[in-house]
Amino acid sequence: MINPFLFWVVALLTVPPALSLLFAKKAVHIAMSIVLVMVGLATAYVGLDAPFLGVVQIVVYTGAVMMLFVFVLMLVGVDQREDLKESIKGQRWIALFAAGGLGIFLISIIARVTLPVSSSPVSGDPDVIAGVLFSKYVLVMEVLGALLITAAIGALVMTHMPQLRPRHTQKEISASRVKVGADPVNRPMPGYYARHNALDIPALDPQGNPIPDSVSRVLEVRDQTQDGAEFRAQLEDAAGSSLPTPPASAPDSVVDTSKPDSSEGKGE
Amino acid sequence: MLDLSWLLIAVPLASAFVLLLAGKRANSWGHWMGVAASASAFLVGLIAFLQMIGRPADDRAINVHLFEWIPGGEMHLDAGLLVDPLSLTFVLLITFVGTLIHIYSVAYMEDDANRRIFFAYLNLFVAAMLLLVLADSFLLLFVGWEGVGLASYLLIGFWNFKPEYATAAKKAFVVNRIGDIGLIIAMGLMFAAFGNLDFDTVFGGVSGASEATLTGIGLMLLLAACGKSAQFPLQSWLGDAMAGPTPVSALIHAATMVTAGVYLIVRSAAIFNGAPDARVVVACVGAFTLILGAVIGMAKDDIKKALAASTMSQIGYMMLAAGLGPIGYAFAIFHLVTHGFFKAGMFLGAGSVMHGMNDRVNMRRFGALRAAMVVTWVTFGFGWLAILGIPPFSGYFSKDKIIEAAFVGEGWQPWVFGFSALIGAGLTAFYMSRLFFMTFHGKARWEDDQHPHESKLMMTVPMIILAVGSAFLGVILASGDRFVDWLEPVTGHAEHGEPVLPVTGLIGSTLFLVAIGVFVAWRKYGAADVPIEPPPASLITIAARNDMFQDSVNRAVFQRPGQHLTRTLVYADAAVVDGAANGTAAGIAKTGEVTRKMQTGQVRGYAATMLVGLVILVIIVVQGGL
Amino acid sequence: MDPINFVYLAAILFAIGSAAVLTRRNAIVAFMGVELMLNAANLALVSFSRIHGEVDGQVMAFFVMVVAAAEVVVGLAIIIAVFRTRQSISLDEPAELRG
Structure with missing residues (x-):
């Protein structure tokens, strides 16, 4: 017979996370809850003398299917918020009655039948499953x-994106860059003080002025750039005036002038 | 030669086709070809007749098998000809009178641009009429029946550029169709009762059929005969049929086609012998029509329409005789033959008069033509005397026999039929004398531009021949009961019954009534002046001038209700039948409009529907214990 | 304890999954509801397998898993394809079948 403790564990492991399908807002949370449900079900399988199926459940569902779900969630934009307000009139009530009714009806039916439990359960070991699978159900x-x-x-077919426009060669790309007047060469690398993680500090040109283009645009948007004044002060203290002194206006022009608020905040 | 009887039909038919298909290049010789076709048919008929005379009396019915026609399962019908005394009589009448009228037409239609087509139609008519009388089954007879109807239609409407002539043709056609329905129903009844339509089977099966069936068939045959022979109540077309060229009126609407109804009834003698009730109806129709036609004839001023009314009346005599049964069949055919001669002769005379009077037909503008047209006057006179029944002219021998036979019998019938025939004879004398005197005697009441003249030789010769026939045919055929004996194999032997009144008295009173009729007519129209405009007259005269208001009656009794019925049917068709169809379509479209809204395109909506349906299904399956 | 209790559990999970399919507009979440329904069915199959002492139910559950895997692959591919053209994975968005 089944250990009641096992049953209640499985019930607690499956029903509350499953309810997140109805009430949770973020899809990622739901996916994780369903992973829990799958694990719970795997537990139940093992408890129900189906160890092979339990393992397969873990491997296939938690390992493959649910990860695929999460992967796709990431792909299509994890922060797509879902508006929980119902848009179809009466849909929620229909869903409640249909699903609730179905559940109640199924439960009432199950309650009406009495099935004698087999006293000699066959354990669903891999060799047993394989025996049935490759004989009775081989077709x-x-x-x-x-x-x-x-x-x-x-x-594969459905996710394949056809090439609609001709592929550009490197030569064509460079020619078009020259044509619009952009830099013909790569932009300068960031970093002046190499002792730090200096991706957030712009490079200096030969005159000692910072080059804004050398800092990643992403960091600028996130207000994560720094100016080099602090570190330069430390270096100046250590090495006197052996280093070339940048012009006084340098700290102000470290960051992009198109973001005046961020430059002010960092400048203090 | 008897085996070659099919030539009788084939030659005129081939000629008709050649004339119709040859086109204008046949204009110069086409009419002679038509005459030749008709004459050769007559020649074939004559030879057949001579051969037939040489055979014993009980072996005078020859079946000529033509071809397998309708090889059906239950009904196997071959096309064949029946050459017997009755059909040969008709063949001779049709081809002889037909040939004369063909010759007459050559001159009469000389100025008509479509003379060739006219002869084609005439030949077509001859062929169809011969097929009608020679057929050995009712179905083949029906083919000829329709053929003469077609020819009649084409020839009445020959001058169809005049709308009223075209209308007259249409009227004749439509009225004839009503009769045709009778024939079709009769054939259906025959097929149901006897299983086939050839004369042998039908007449052979009569003894085994119930009287009710025979009466039904007989009445339907009578309806057919009424349509074709212009008997009451289907008489209305004959007067208007005079719109056709006069030779057509002479051949088709006096001598031959209109007598087809009489032929049909005599041919079906076996059926009528088994159905006395139907026979009485036939006699009643004949008696009524003979009076009706005579009354109409007394009032008509149009020479051709007066003759047409006379034709109606004379065919009434024939129908009366045919309705009398075995004693009357032979007399009906006898009168038919003599009538064919004298009436055709008079029509040709009328045509000759019209030819001389610029195609005018109003007798009130004729008069005193005797001097201008001597031959016409004499030949017409012969016909006049013949129809009056003055001995020894032919009408005397045929008509008096009918009057005599009408008085034979028991109960009310001899009195009614006999006196109808007797009074009809007096009326006939009056209106024919009126016609004759108004046209040829009295003072000239011609219009200004009239220069009456005798017609050409080619027109007068046929008239002379027919006049001779009118004069002597009766004597020749009646002497020694020659004609009756000749027809006996077909009509059957009849005991001469004793009339309810003495025969001599009947002859005497007939002649007396005729004399009174002629005398009154002479007083009124011969000796006295005839007013040019019809004088005001009694109600019955006005009614007669208007053909007894037959068209109004038909309109009120048949046309109006028919139109209303049709409109009702059209309305019912539009509202009920179409309404049902369109309503179904509209209903489906409306349902679609409504149910379309259910298709929201919302996937989750569909899912909800699916789940609800699934739940219901599961509930049904589980609770149903399936 | 009677294994039939797991069948009750399966019924409850199935109802929850179907409700999720009906109410959630995010295609991926609705799809997860479908997966939950399939798994509920699997649980019932395995429970019956235990009750009857036969291994056939487990084999069927195995087959269901295979079919579900195939379905997930195709379904997610469809979702990606739709997302590419509409920049959205809302189930209410594609309503061209509206009558």
């Missing part, structure tokens, strides 16, 4: 194999 298995291959090819 079904073959067909399912074909289905899997078809599904894989279908997914």
Whole structure:
């Protein structure tokens, strides 16, 4: 017989996380909850004398399917917020009655039947499963194999993006850059004080002026740039005036002048 | 030669086709070809007749098998000809009178641009009429029946550039169709009762059929005969049919086609012998029509329409005789033959008069033509005497026999039929004398530009021949009951019954009534002046001038209700039938409009529907214990 | 304890999954609801397998997993394809089938 403790563990492990499907806002949270549900179900399988299926459940669902879900979630934009306000009139009530009714109806039916539990359970070990799978259900298995291959090819076909425009060669790219007057060469690397992680500090030109283009645009947007004044002061203290002194206006022009608020905040 | 009887039909038919298809290049010789076709048919008929006379009396019915026509399962019908005394009589009448009228037409239609087509139609008519009388089954007879109807239609409307002539043709056609329905129904009844339509099977099966069936068939045949022979109540077309060229009126609407109804009834003698009730109806129709036609004839001023009314009346005599049964069949055919001669002769005379009077037909503007057209006057006179029944002219022998036979019988019938025939004879004498005197005697009441003259030789010769026939045919055929004996194999032997009144008295009273009629007519129209405008007259005269308001009656009784019925049907068709169809379509479209809204395009909506349906299904399956 | 209790559990999970499919507009979340329903069915299959002492139910659950895997692959591919053209994974967005 089944250990009641096992049942309650499984019930607690599956039903509350499953309810997150209805009430949680973020899709990632839901995905993680479902992973929990899958693990719970795997536990149940093991408890129900189906150890092979339990392992497969873990591998296939938690390991593959749910990770695929999360992967796709990341791909399509994890922060796509879902508006929980219902847009179809009456849909929520229909859903409540249909799903609730179905659940109640199923439970009432299950309550009405009494099935004698087999006293000699067959443990679903891999060799037993394999024995049935490759004898009784071999044709079904073959067909399912074909289905899997078809599904894989279908997914490939559906996600394939056709090349609509001709591919640009490197020569064409450089020619177009010259034409619009952009820098013909790579932009300068950031960093002046190499002893630090200096990606957030702009490089200096030969006159000692900072070059804004040398800092990643992303860092500027996130207000994570710094100016080099602090470190320069430390260096000047250590080495006297052996280093070339940048002009006084340098701290102000460290950051992009298009972001006056950020430059002010950092300048103090 | 009897085996070659099919030539009778084939030659005129081929000629008709050649004339119709040859086009204008046949204009110069086409009419002679038509005459030749008709004459050769007559020649074939004559030879057949001579051969037939040489055979014993009980072996005078020859079946000529033509071809397998309708090889059906239950109904196997071959096309064949039946050459017997009755059909040969008709063949001779049709081809002889037909040939004369062909010759007459050559001159009469000389100025008509479409003379070739006219002869084609005439030949077509001859062929169809011969097919009608020679057919050995009702179905083949029906083919000829329709053929003469077609020819009649084409020839009445020959001058169809005049709308009223075209309308007259259409009227004749439509009224004839009503009769045709009768024939079709009769054939259907025959097929149901006897299983086939050839004369042998039908007449052979009569003894095994119930009287009700035979009466039904007989009445339907009578309807057909009424349509074709212009008998009451389908008489209205004959007067208007005079719109056709006069030779057509002479051939088709006096001598031959209109008598086809009489032929049909005599041919179906076996059926009518088994259905006395139907026969009485036939006799009643004949008696009524003979009076009706005579009354109409008394009031008509149009020479051709007066003759047409006379034709109606005379065919009434024939129908009366045919309705009398075995004693009357032979007399009906006898009168038919003599009538064919004298009436055709008079029509040709009328045509000759019209030819001389610039195609005018109003007798009130004729008069005193005797001097201008001597030959016409004499030949017409012969016909006049013949129709009056003055001995020894032919009408005397045929008509008096009918009057005599009408008085034979029991109960009310001899009195009604007999006196109808007797009074009809007096009326006939009056209106024919009126016609004759108004046209040829009295003072000239011609219009200014009239220069009456005798017609050409080619027109007068046929008239002379027909006049001779009118004069002597009766004597020749009646002497020694020659004609009756000749027809006996077909009509059957009849015991001469004793009339309810003495025969001599009947002959005497007939002649007396005729004399009174002639005398009154002479007083009124011969000796006295005839007013140019029709004088005011009694109600019955006005009614007669208007053909007894037959068109108004038809309009009120048949046309109006028919139109209303049709409109109702059209409305019902539009509202009910179309309404059902369109309503179904509209209903489906409306349902689509409504249910379309259910298709929101919302995937989750579909999912909800699916789940609800699934739940319901599961509930049904589980609770149903399936 | 009677293994039939796991069937009750499966019914509850199935109802929750179906409700999720009906109410959630995020295609991926609705899809997860479908997965939950499939798993509920699997749980029922395995429970019955235990009750009857036969291994066939487990094999069927195995097949369901295979089919579900195939379905996930294709379904997610569809979601990606739709997202590419519409920049959205809302189920209410594609409503061209509206009558």
